[in-house]
Amino acid sequence: MAVHFEDGGKRFVTQLFSKSANSLARMSIIIGVFTLAGAGAVGALFYRSPYYTNQNVVRSQPVPFSHEHHVAGLGIDCRFCHFNVETSAYAGIPPTHVCMTCHSQVWTEAGVLEPVRESYRTGESIEWQKVHRLADYAYFNHSAHINKGVGCASCHGQVDDMRLMFQNETLQMSWCLECHREPERFVRPKDEVFNMAWTAVDQKALGAQLVEEYDIQSKVTCTTCHR
Amino acid sequence: MFTNRPFLSAACALTLLAALCGCDQKMRYQPRYQPSDQSDFAAFEDHRTGRPTIEGTVARGQLYADTLLHTGKAPDGSDSSEYPFSITREVLERGQQRFNISCSPCHGRTGDGNGMIVQRGMVQPPSYHDDRLTTAPPGYIVNVIGNGFGRMFKQPQVTVRDRWAIAAYIKALQISQNADPAEVPPEVRDQATAATRPEAVKP
Numbered sequence A: 001m002a003v004h005f006e007d008g009g010k011r012f013v014t015q016l017f018s019k020s021a022n023s024l025a026r027m028s029i030i031i032g033v034f035t036l037a038g039a040g041a042v043g044a045l046f047y048r049s050p051y052y053t054n055q056n057v058v059r060s061q062p063v064p065f066s067h068e069h070h071v072a073g074l075g076i077d078c079r080f081c082h083f084n085v086e087t088s089a090y091a092g093i094p095p096t097h098v099c100m101t102c103h104s105q106v107w108t109e110a111g112v113l114e115p116v117r118e119s120y121r122t123g124e125s126i127e128w129q130k131v132h133r134l135a136d137y138a139y140f141n142h143s144a145h146i147n148k149g150v151g152c153a154s155c156h157g158q159v160d161d162m163r164l165m166f167q168n169e170t171l172q173m174s175w176c177l178e179c180h181r182e183p184e185r186f187v188r189p190k191d192e193v194f195n196m197a198w199t200a201v202d203q204k205a206l207g208a209q210l211v212e213e214y215d216i217q218s219k220v221t222c223t224t225c226h227r
Numbered sequence B: 001m002f003t004n005r006p007f008l009s010a011a012c013a014l015t016l017l018a019a020l021c022g023c024d025q026k027m028r029y030q031p032r033y034q035p036s037d038q039s040d041f042a043a044f045e046d047h048r049t050g051r052p053t054i055e056g057t058v059a060r061g062q063l064y065a066d067t068l069l070h071t072g073k074a075p076d077g078s079d080s081s082e083y084p085f086s087i088t089r090e091v092l093e094r095g096q097q098r099f100n101i102s103c104s105p106c107h108g109r110t111g112d113g114n115g116m117i118v119q120r121g122m123v124q125p126p127s128y129h130d131d132r133l134t135t136a137p138p139g140y141i142v143n144v145i146g147n148g149f150g151r152m153f154k155q156p157q158v159t160v161r162d163r164w165a166i167a168a169y170i171k172a173l174q175i176s177q178n179a180d181p182a183e184v185p186p187e188v189r190d191q192a193t194a195a196t197r198p199e200a201v202k203p
Helices: A020-048 A067-073 A096-105 A109-124 A142-146 A152-158 A173-181 A205-214 B006-029 B067-071 B089-102 B136-147 B160-177 B185-196
Strands: A003-006 A010-015
Touching: A096 A109, A142 B185, B067 B136, B089 B160, B136 B160
Parallel strands: none
Antiparallel strands: A003 A010
């Protein structure tokens, strides 16, 4: 690189940098680009990491309630406990009364169930820790999905295998959209929504048929979920 | 070098953009409650955001003026043998579905009182096919669901219409379990015997 001075008509040309500065400059541009890209990639990784999304993170609960035990072991339907899921936006966490329909008679001495009995005696709620929580600027509705044949397992995974509940998906917008763009890849007959073991024999044919039958739309406008 | 204007403004813009990330949290969790959030309002000692109705008041849509529908009682106070709405095939199918969800864990799919929870230590309920219960009117069953019976807890989460649908289904179940095979139309007889065989009944 050279710097030009203008001085009384005379012209000097001085060499300020050595030749190697050229490659240094090129190097620094390349390093800069890589650092930026790297930072972007790390950012993206972080954004998708369980640390940020809470995916697969198990939360400690006041009672170590096991879906595996109650759903797979005892064959209890989701709706025995999450009885609002078909009619409301929120699936809801069962009130203590529901646990006590059985635990007033079964495992009445078990220490792990003491918080349940105490809650029943005193009327204070059990403080279940939320496992799923969308950002408040997104709107979600369970009944809209259940009544169009989207199975619990499509979003919550194999709940019947979970000793303790965890979030099976990222719950990020891209995940919602993956299905909203092509619902035919995921929908199932309404009878099978609560069945954890159901798998399609031929999802392509079935999906197309159900989309027709249930009048399922591909809803991707922003106002579907940001209202 | 730092008098380079485009560079300076680009740097400023980047810094501001980076700062925007910090805004996420407040938009994410806005100052409003969702069902089952905890309330920090001092007057709500139980910290529930979903408030129970205050004693002596009736919430909109929760006026139970229709005694028959809501309690299963006839005007004279006895258990009603009349249904508050007509029992169609759809109602029976709904009743079957709800029975399998809410009652079968204890009462068993056929109503014999041998459900999965009973096998794990729940007190055994009487079979629905005992004489006393086959003669009980549907209003009695509606009443048991709403108020409980002995060691059976009430099931308030079952909606009133579903209680009647379940009652109708139990009545049908009682007839089916004591049915004379000769009365079954021959074209569905095989189907019927297959369905009552225990191994064909899903757990």
